[in-house]
Amino acid sequence: MRPILVFVEVRDGVIKRVSFEVLSEARQLLLRGLPASGVYAVLIGDQLTDAAHEIVKKGWADRLYLVENTSYRYYSSERYASVVAEMIKRMDASLILMGATAMGRDLGPKVAAKLRVPVAQDCTALDVDLKHGVVATRPVYGGKAITKVHAQEGIRHFVVTVRPNVFSAGAPPINEEGAIEPFTSTLPDPVIKSVVTEVIAAASAKVDLTEAQIIVSGGRGLRESSNFSLLEELASTLNAAVGASRAAVDAGWKPHSYQVGLTGKTVSPLLYIACGISGAIQHQAGMSSSRYIVAINKDPNAPIFKIASVGIVGDLFEIIPRLTALLRKRAASH
Numbered sequence: 001m002r003p004i005l006v007f008v009e010v011r012d013g014v015i016k017r018v019s020f021e022v023l024s025e026a027r028q029l030l031l032r033g034l035p036a037s038g039v040y041a042v043l044i045g046d047q048l049t050d051a052a053h054e055i056v057k058k059g060w061a062d063r064l065y066l067v068e069n070t071s072y073r074y075y076s077s078e079r080y081a082s083v084v085a086e087m088i089k090r091m092d093a094s095l096i097l098m099g100a101t102a103m104g105r106d107l108g109p110k111v112a113a114k115l116r117v118p119v120a121q122d123c124t125a126l127d128v129d130l131k132h133g134v135v136a137t138r139p140v141y142g143g144k145a146i147t148k149v150h151a152q153e154g155i156r157h158f159v160v161t162v163r164p165n166v167f168s169a170g171a172p173p174i175n176e177e178g179a180i181e182p183f184t185s186t187l188p189d190p191v192i193k194s195v196v197t198e199v200i201a202a203a204s205a206k207v208d209l210t211e212a213q214i215i216v217s218g219g220r221g222l223r224e225s226s227n228f229s230l231l232e233e234l235a236s237t238l239n240a241a242v243g244a245s246r247a248a249v250d251a252g253w254k255p256h257s258y259q260v261g262l263t264g265k266t267v268s269p270l271l272y273i274a275c276g277i278s279g280a281i282q283h284q285a286g287m288s289s290s291r292y293i294v295a296i297n298k299d300p301n302a303p304i305f306k307i308a309s310v311g312i313v314g315d316l317f318e319i320i321p322r323l324t325a326l327l328r329k330r331a332a333s334h
């Protein structure tokens with residue numbers, strides 16, 4: 001039998017939450033009958049000892065391949081894709097899973113192209129079918145339709161990236177410690193077309209939008225940039241990230257890194273609070289898979305209410321400060 005390989009993403013020594021979701025889902029696939037010899041993880045970067053131990057100590061993976069070298073310190077499409085593809089071939093992994101983060105969305109197709117195998121991007125469900133193996137569900141046309149995809153018979157490797165916050169990270173399913181094995185590429189260095197020399201985090205991003213469990217997002221209804229402080233206050237009481245619609249970004253109220261939607265970020269938090277956002281399909285494309293959606297809008301016919309779990313019809317300038325005060329009071333009494 002052949003293993004499932006999970007690419008574990010680490011940023012600044014911290015494992016991205018989606019990687020635990022992917023590892024957990026890989027185990028679930030085995031439990032649901034996918035024939036595989038185990039769940040293997042691959043970690044690429046520099047100074048990864050702590051992260052590697054975190055994965056194997058609690059049994060998140062049966063085996064972890066560590067590709068550790070200063071040349072892997074920053075993500076490089078060519079370098080990472082080359083080593084992951086080599087690893088897949090060497091261990092003959094049947095299924096390769098990774099988070100559909102900015103890195104995963106770039107790496108997945110590159111690895112697939114190198115191996116000339118299919119890739120299914122940004123999947124929101126994985127099923128096991130005895131005939132086809134893994135069948136992945138992908139929202140398409142901005143979430144208006146879904147497709148189910150699987151690898152053709154005879155294809156040796158299938159690359160799948162999964163949407164963050166859709167799968168549960170659960171608890172590590174076994175108590176047995178996995179093994180860490182260093183992996184060294186035997187291939188000549190790939191041709192590197194671009195080199196990252198430094199990564200500067202946006203000072204404003206307190207909580208990463210794509211990793212956030214709760215997002216408070218604002219649109220044109222906020223009227224001006226300074227009114228985003230209302231959302232920031234609400235977000236701080238909920239330990240939430242702040243997002244924005246394209247209208248708010250185009251108006252220059254927030255940088256593009258805040259934009260949620262078709263041409264912005266895809267998010268799937270537990271809770272998405274849309275404030276003064278009409279809910280155009282292009283916005284919905286980036287947030288409709290949120291577990292719960294709360295919409296605050298003064299227009300009862302705003303399309304956002306069609307997908308909202310809870311709709312509040314009213315003026316956000318009255319509702320948000322009241323909500324923030326209420327949450328602060330509750331937090332203080334606990």
Ligand SMILES: Cc1cc2nc3c(=O)[nH]c(=O)nc-3n(C[C@H](O)[C@H](O)[C@H](O)COP(=O)(O)OP(=O)(O)OC[C@H]3O[C@@H](n4cnc5c(N)ncnc54)[C@H](O)[C@@H]3O)c2cc1C
Nearest residue numbers: 219220221245246247261262263264276277278282298316
């Ligand atoms: C190719 C393409 C890609 C796009 N990509 C994106 C994308 O990635 N993300 C995105 O968001 N959009 C995207 N758009 C734009 C999208 O079509 C909408 O124009 C945009 O989402 C509207 O933003 P909005 O909801 O903030 O503004 P509006 O549609 O103007 O809605 C503002 C809402 O605020 C409400 N409101 C006003 N005042 C108050 C108040 N005091 N209290 C409560 N509610 C109030 C109004 O009732 C209204 O519903 C894209 C469009 C195209 C064509």
